[in-house]
Amino acid sequence: xxxxxxxxxxxxxxxxxxxxxxxxxxxxxxxxxxxxxxxxxxxxxxxxxxxxxxxxxxxxxxxxxxxxxxxxxxxxxxxxxxxxxxxxxxxxxxxxxxxxxxxxxxxxxxxxxxxxxxxxxxxxxxxxxxxxxxxxxxxxxxxxxxxxxxxxxxxxxxxxxxxxxxxxxxxxxxxxxxxxxxxxxxxxxxxxxxxxxxxxxxxxxxxxxxxxxxxxxxxxxxxxxxxxxxxxxxxxxxxxxxxxxxx
Amino acid sequence: xxxxxxxxxxxxxxxxxxxxxxxxxxxxxxxxxxxxxxxxxxxxxxxxxxxxxxxxxxxxxxxxxxxxxxxxxxxxxxxxxxxxxxxxxxxxxxxxxxxxxxxxxxxxxxxxxxxxxxxxxxxxxxxxxxxxxxxxxxxxxxxxxxxxxxxxxxxxxxxxxxxxxxxxxxxxxxxxxxxxxxxxxxxxxxxxxxxxxxxxxxxxxxxxxxxxxxxxxxxxxxxxxxxxxxxxxxxxxxxxxxxxxxxxxxxxxxxxxxxxxxxxxxxxxxxxxxxxxxxxxxxx
Numbered sequence: 001x002x003x004x005x006x007x008x009x010x011x012x013x014x015x016x017x018x019x020x021x022x023x024x025x026x027x028x029x030x031x032x033x034x035x036x037x038x039x040x041x042x043x044x045x046x047x048x049x050x051x052x053x054x055x056x057x058x059x060x061x062x063x064x065x066x067x068x069x070x071x072x073x074x075x076x077x078x079x080x081x082x083x084x085x086x087x088x089x090x091x092x093x094x095x096x097x098x099x100x101x102x103x104x105x106x107x108x109x110x111x112x113x114x115x116x117x118x119x120x121x122x123x124x125x126x127x128x129x130x131x132x133x134x135x136x137x138x139x140x141x142x143x144x145x146x147x148x149x150x151x152x153x154x155x156x157x158x159x160x161x162x163x164x165x166x167x168x169x170x171x172x173x174x175x176x177x178x179x180x181x182x183x184x185x186x187x188x189x190x191x192x193x194x195x196x197x198x199x200x201x202x203x204x205x206x207x208x209x210x211x212x213x214x215x216x217x218x219x220x221x222x223x224x225x226x227x228x229x230x231x232x233x234x235x236x237x238x239x240x241x242x243x244x245x246x247x
Numbered sequence: 248x249x250x251x252x253x254x255x256x257x258x259x260x261x262x263x264x265x266x267x268x269x270x271x272x273x274x275x276x277x278x279x280x281x282x283x284x285x286x287x288x289x290x291x292x293x294x295x296x297x298x299x300x301x302x303x304x305x306x307x308x309x310x311x312x313x314x315x316x317x318x319x320x321x322x323x324x325x326x327x328x329x330x331x332x333x334x335x336x337x338x339x340x341x342x343x344x345x346x347x348x349x350x351x352x353x354x355x356x357x358x359x360x361x362x363x364x365x366x367x368x369x370x371x372x373x374x375x376x377x378x379x380x381x382x383x384x385x386x387x388x389x390x391x392x393x394x395x396x397x398x399x400x401x402x403x404x405x406x407x408x409x410x411x412x413x414x415x416x417x418x419x420x421x422x423x424x425x426x427x428x429x430x431x432x433x434x435x436x437x438x439x440x441x442x443x444x445x446x447x448x449x450x451x452x453x454x455x456x457x458x459x460x461x462x463x464x465x466x467x468x469x470x471x472x473x474x475x476x477x478x479x480x481x482x483x484x485x486x487x488x489x490x491x492x493x494x495x496x497x498x499x500x501x502x503x504x505x506x507x508x509x510x511x512x513x514x515x516x517x518x519x520x521x522x523x524x525x526x527x528x529x530x531x
Contacts, residue, residue, distance in 0.1 A: 070420035
């Protein structure tokens with residue numbers, strides 16, 4: 001599904017991700033774990049094609065980004081914007097309706113279905129600024145489900161979310177996983193990762209370990225991660241170029 | 248009572264022209280202002296209004312009070328300042344807002360300098376405060392064109408503009424339209440400011456853009472009614488300004504902006520949506 005070949009991602013002369021060689025199989029449910037500044041979010045952006053590799057490449061088997069759904073961090077979204085839940089969720093239909101096509105009855109039915117799946121039935125007409133953090137995250141999950149993507153990229157999906165909402169949303173992700181969807185989530189709660197994520201990639205600019213969560217999240221690996229001092233100064237950073245390969 | 252409202256417009260052609268000009272300006276500028284406010288860029292609008300002055304002044308130096316020369320000059324200056332401040336912010340450690348502030352201040356002083364050296368104080372007043380009651384055919388044509396361009400652009404880019412405001416990362420993940428929407432919006436801001444300064448002057452035109460949106464946010468919660476209300480408020484303030492200038496000889500453009508200013512203060516206190524008093528009530 002996804003292969004990183006000697007991948008280096010950088011800003012100016014600092015490498016957020018350095019010479020990463022790894023692959024993620026189709027249908028994998030994997031947590032991306034590491035310290036702040038360790039390159040996790042940058043890696044997600046590179047998969048989407050927003051950050052270009054300075055060196056190496058990404059091979060992606062989903063045709064040209066069309067099968068990717070991205071869930072940004074809660075803090076990056078303007079929740080005071082005058083918009084209803086239904087309107088925000090409907091933006092998940094972008095690839096089907098684009099700039100001009102109308103949103104028809106079947107689309108609306110689908111919107112209500114995904115709202116039901118995340119436990120937000122009856123909230124369609126509520127304005128965004130009346131929602132709690134947890135409710136808002138459920139709405140973002142609904143939008144992600146509406147995209148019907150083969151690859152889900154989630155950036156800290158459970159940050160600032162209560163236990164009940166976390167459990168409900170994990171259940172939603174597990175259902176997606178059962179449908180053979182590949183899921184990559186940036187996570188900080190290691191207990192949650194151990195309990196719910198079958199595999200983990202531990203990244204601190206360099207790849208520390210990748211494999212089954214219980215093996216990767218061992219004390220020696222976590223100690224190496226803590227002792228590393230991101231980001232890596234990378235003197236010979238080349239001009240970024242598009243080498244992401246959408247096979 | 249109604250005759251006091253309608254007679255000035257029925258009797259005098261210059262009043263009808265002004266009314267039409269104000270209507271066109273309200274239709275174009277108010278929606279742009281709503282999006283400026285929602286993108287938390289209201290002060291950027293203000294800075295851009297000052298930035299277009301040297302371009303318009305250069306147009307004036309070359310061709311006198313020619314609408315097309317001043318418009319082209321204003322457009323070039325506005326886009327140049329937006330571009331230069333953007334490059335300066337990205338290539339140096341200066342933040343975007345301080346970079347824009349520096350460039351617009353240079354631009355504004357340059358504009359005032361050009362007009363003062365070559366023109367008279369009357370010319371300077373025309374640039375700063377406009378001449379709402381003296382809109383000629385060329386000015387009306389410009390206002391019509393800019394309103395049409397604004398409406399068409401909003402129709403074409405509405406979804407992208409909305410999503411760019413709420414969640415630009417998501418938009419970038421599903422489409423390449425994000426930078427197009429961003430820059431098209433900045434061009435619309437400059438266009439509406441340039442067309443607005445013919446009627447209201449550079450200092451006042453930004454008021455008709457920003458204040459209606461800021462007021463309407465206190466009264467409605469949905470975006471589309473907010474845009475409609477902003478257009479109505481802008482036009483109503485223009486009518487008040489025109490009538491006040493006709494009956495009691497008040498200067499038109501400051502009266503238009505002041506009436507919007509009073510409406511804003513009223514809304515801050517009594518606004519249904521998070522006004523001071525309604526917030527207090529909700530806690531009790």
